[in-house]
Amino acid sequence: MTETREAMIKRMRMRSMRRGIKEMDLILSAFSNGHLAEMSDDGLALYDALLAENDHDIYGWIGGQFVVPDRYAILIDKIAQGANGVTRPA
Template sequence: MTETREAMIKRLRMRSMRRGIKEMDLILSAFADAHLASMSEVELAQYDQLLAENDHDIYGWIGGQFAVPDTYTDLIGRIAHGAHGVTRPA
């Protein structure tokens, strides 16, 4: 059985809200609310893959502390764009 687009977006939104660290809850929930509905199937699959990564790694990529893997460069850039003040003071 394949997952519908609506079910996938709902699942990704929930996974964005229930992370291991509060900062990631805030950052990814805001991103999910603003962007998931308009993302392509390929972008949704990549975001799903990103959510399987370690929260501390994702947080470091967004905050610029760690080099971003090529696979996620564009996606992390989009997420980081809306994360100012959460990853480091504005």
């Protein structure tokens, strides 16, 4: 059975808010609530793949401490734009 777009977005919103690191909960919840509905199917698939990555790695990518893998560069940049004050002082 194929997951509907609506079910996929709902699942990814839940995964975005239950990360294990509070900062990631805040960052990814805000991003998912503001952007998932407008994303293309390919964009949703990429975000789903990002959610499978380690929280510490994602947090380091967003905060600029680690080099972002090429496949996530544009997505991480978009997420980081809304993360001011969470990954670094505003």
